[in-house]
Amino acid sequence: MDIQSYLLLSATTFIIGVVGVLARRNAIIVFMSIELMLNSVNLSLVAFSAYLGDVRGQMLVFFAMTVAAAEAAVGLAIIIALFRRKQTVNLDDINILKW
């Protein structure tokens, strides 16, 4: 397979994640869409790594996964704290930082 196919697949799943973030109002599903976007970028990094025969792309994916794990733990803790305070995960109802 040529690299363009992998990049097209990566772009498609990234855009699906973008639409999920823009269109959905459930905080958990928005968060899962962000994970989907992170994964699609990882796919293009691994595709470039295989195409160029260079291991650095895969190392970057390894560190991106570490950051994603930390981000998931902290993000879900924030969602739990928000739910405890507001009794909702609807992002339209969470507006205390809006002016």
Add this chain to the structure above:
Amino acid sequence: MTLETFLFYFLAIISVGSALMMVTRRNPVIAALYLILNFFALGGLYLTLHAQFIAFIQILVYAGAIMVLFLFVIMLLNLGDIKGLGEKISYRKIVGAGLSFGLLMELVYVFGFARASLPPTQFEKSVDIGTVEYIGRELFTTFLFPFEVTSILLLAAIVGAVILAKKKLN
């Protein structure tokens, strides 16, 4: 059609389909299960790129650890049966989806038609570099400092998660 081409299209269809289902489901538990399917398809795609280590880390860390955390939080907050979350189609959402589609068309043009001038492929070399042995050696020599720094990152994440999620004592 070779086996590689067939596997790519098979996994690509599963990946895109499960991503679409994930974004459109109303129930977050079902959305999370579709996201797990998407992660397994991505793991298979990494295997077609000779990245064995990344493929198994993908399934262990994402499908194993992160999605269990997601499902645990969904069930802890009992979000499965929230019905009236107000997922209505609005002007803002249509504009957002339209702009995203425009960005996709731009990327399709760049990758598919414009044929950006890439250096010649080294795909034969990639058979060696995806193994656990090669990545482990790189990780403990060239990338030793970033590898150690991730431990501080994970410690900060643990402390942050505990402090954010704990109940107020007073």
